[in-house]
Amino acid sequence: MGLIGLGLLAVIGLVASLFNGADAEYVQQRPGYHFTPKENWLNDPNGPMYLNGLYHLFYQCNPNNPWWGDMHWCHAVSTDLLHWEHLPIALYPDQDYDANGVFSGSATILDGGMPVLMYTAVDMNNFQTQAVAYPANISDPFLTNWTKPASNPIIPDNLFPDTIDTQNIRDDTTAWLTNGVWYTLIGARLDYPNTTNVNVSYGGAVLLSSPVYAGLSKWTFERIFHTNNFTGDMWECPDFFPIDRTNSSSLWMFKASMQGYDAWCTFHYHPANQHQLRLASPDVGTSQYQSLDIGWSHYASKSFYDPTIGKQVFFGWLREEDNDAPTRGWASANTLPRVVTLDTDGVSVLLNPHPNLVSLREDSFNATQMQLIPGNPTRIPLIGDQMEIQFSVQLPYPLPTQCLTRVHSPKAVLARYNISVASDVLIYGVNLRTSNDNEEFTPLYFAIDPSALSKEAVLAADPSTPYVASFGFTRTNSSQTNQGSTSSLQGDFKVDRPTGSPSTITFSMQVFVDHSIVEAYLQGGRLRATGRIYPVRADSMFVEVFSDQSVDGEVVSISAWQLLDSMPPPPIE
Ligand code: DQQ
Numbered sequence: 001m002g003l004i005g006l007g008l009l010a011v012i013g014l015v016a017s018l019f020n021g022a023d024a025e026y027v028q029q030r031p032g033y034h035f036t037p038k039e040n041w042l043n044d045p046n047g048p049m050y051l052n053g054l055y056h057l058f059y060q061c062n063p064n065n066p067w068w069g070d071m072h073w074c075h076a077v078s079t080d081l082l083h084w085e086h087l088p089i090a091l092y093p094d095q096d097y098d099a100n101g102v103f104s105g106s107a108t109i110l111d112g113g114m115p116v117l118m119y120t121a122v123d124m125n126n127f128q129t130q131a132v133a134y135p136a137n138i139s140d141p142f143l144t145n146w147t148k149p150a151s152n153p154i155i156p157d158n159l160f161p162d163t164i165d166t167q168n169i170r171d172d173t174t175a176w177l178t179n180g181v182w183y184t185l186i187g188a189r190l191d192y193p194n195t196t197n198v199n200v201s202y203g204g205a206v207l208l209s210s211p212v213y214a215g216l217s218k219w220t221f222e223r224i225f226h227t228n229n230f231t232g233d234m235w236e237c238p239d240f241f242p243i244d245r246t247n248s249s250s251l252w253m254f255k256a257s258m259q260g261y262d263a264w265c266t267f268h269y270h271p272a273n274q275h276q277l278r279l280a281s282p283d284v285g286t287s288q289y290q291s292l293d294i295g296w297s298h299y300a301s302k303s304f305y306d307p308t309i310g311k312q313v314f315f316g317w318l319r320e321e322d323n324d325a326p327t328r329g330w331a332s333a334n335t336l337p338r339v340v341t342l343d344t345d346g347v348s349v350l351l352n353p354h355p356n357l358v359s360l361r362e363d364s365f366n367a368t369q370m371q372l373i374p375g376n377p378t379r380i381p382l383i384g385d386q387m388e389i390q391f392s393v394q395l396p397y398p399l400p401t402q403c404l405t406r407v408h409s410p411k412a413v414l415a416r417y418n419i420s421v422a423s424d425v426l427i428y429g430v431n432l433r434t435s436n437d438n439e440e441f442t443p444l445y446f447a448i449d450p451s452a453l454s455k456e457a458v459l460a461a462d463p464s465t466p467y468v469a470s471f472g473f474t475r476t477n478s479s480q481t482n483q484g485s486t487s488s489l490q491g492d493f494k495v496d497r498p499t500g501s502p503s504t505i506t507f508s509m510q511v512f513v514d515h516s517i518v519e520a521y522l523q524g525g526r527l528r529a530t531g532r533i534y535p536v537r538a539d540s541m542f543v544e545v546f547s548d549q550s551v552d553g554e555v556v557s558i559s560a561w562q563l564l565d566s567m568p569p570p571p572i573e
Contacts (some may be wrong), residue, residue: 088145161221180210207221471490
């Protein structure tokens with residue numbers, strides 16, 4: 001271990017001796033650079049926007065307890081999306097129409113730079129309408145105080161046909177302007193008779209319009225914009241925006257929170273042409289759309305246009321996956337800001353960490369050709385509970401026969417990582433938040449089916465059809481106290497086939513470790529997987545690289561950085 005490692009271990013020892021019990025848990029589990037509330041509860045990100053050199057982020061909060069309830073909009077500002085300053089609460093449930101909660105919504109910046117917040121107002125009978133708020137003082141750079149006009153709610157519930165459930169119509173998108181008319185989408189529960197004339201509920205998004213986005217103007221119901229009969233009975237937190245604003249024929253990304261997971265698809269959309277809408281991304285068709293993040297902690301994401309990079313940026317909500325919030329005093333975090341771009345297939349989206357993240361990098365370690373001993377993980381000389389790790393494996397393409405040496409039977413490999421994939425997989429991965437005695441560790445790994453890389457399989461494959469590999473994230477040993485979920489995350493991701501032969505194929509992941517958050521981006525952002533883990537050992541700071549076999553010609557590389565705090569926890573009293 002280098003000097004950096006020894007120094008850090010001394011600090012860990014000091015921290016561990018100063019705190020014990022709930023305090024030690026607090027120190028080890030509170031994220032250092034993901035957005036968190038100062039105290040109490042956070043859920044959905046609301047109304048992110050960039051205005052006059054500042055990013056604003058609002059979020060659903062319960063200001064008095066670390067659990068859901070009594071919804072307000074809390075508010076924070078930042079110059080880089082990473083270092084946030086908490087401001088006073090922006091919106092309170094202080095009107096008849098929102099007495100039971102100021103629920104989720106978006107910000108829209110009108111011509112001339114006036115921001116408007118539109119949110120879902122829930123009354124004491126649980127009817128949901130949409131209301132707006134304007135800055136009380138537009139010259140205040142922090143936009144600290146917000147005013148609700150007397151004309152609220154500006155989207156009342158009597159606008160809608162009977163097929164829309166007015167106790168479940170919420171979470172407007174940022175509005176967009178076409179030919180002088182503003183449009184917005186709202187998530188809804190739609191009730192329709194099925195083929196046997198029984199009313200069944202489906203999730204959907206409804207389109208509304210208004211000639212002027214002002215507090216005095218009510219909106220008009222246009223139509224049900226998008227729905228299907230296979231993604232649950234209510235869609236929340238829709239988002240809809242052009243992926244490339246410099247291109248007038250850009251695809252638009254649609255995302256909705258489908259009560260359990262966030263799903264996306266892309267559309268050809270022409271607002272000026274009767275709102276023509278045609279699916280562009282491959283329709284997964286039978287059960288669900290494509291997942292924004294396969295982690296069960298992730299939900300209710302919200303995006304905004306970041307003019308500093310000319311791209312749309314998402315924040316997701318990361319709920320806790322344990323029950324300790326009452327002891328901890330705070331609950332939940334946001335994902336890192338994630339930038340949306342179009343994949344090389346021209347119809348799918350990539351989500352990747354915002355470029356500002358590199359400013360948090362500190363000490364690093366880099367190895368470009370690791371000599372791994374199969375079944376015997378190699379520890380890298382850099383430790384931490386706030387780290388970025390880039391890990392890749394390059395294999396010959398096609399894989400020569402007789403190139404494989406195994407130390408475990410494939411069956412044992414699958415049992416060990418608690419995954420269900422093709423039985424003969426190659427496993428390469430990293431153990432994160434690993435304790436010195438390996439009592440706690442969290443493996444993230446590629447599971448690669450070698451038979452699909454054989455010469456015969458490669459010759460038979462369509463070169464333009466990507467190879468599909470699996471990714472696993474096993475939490476069986478993440479916490480010595482079994483705190484949090486122990487279920488595994490597992491997903492598939494596409495890997496472009498190289499051209500020319502013989503050649504190589506590369507599998508890559510970028511992982512952000514932040515105390516109790518592990519946020520992974522696979523293959524340049526094609527798959528996202530975020531999970532909460534709750535190690536309790538102060539020495540769960542090591543990183544190991546492992547494989548379960550060796551393959552002639554494999555090239556295994558890792559780059560790792562310790563990351564600085566950007567959201568330091570409030571002092572312990
Ligand atoms: N959370 C909000 C709702 C939204 C749900 C209430 C999604 O507006 O539909 O806190 O998490």
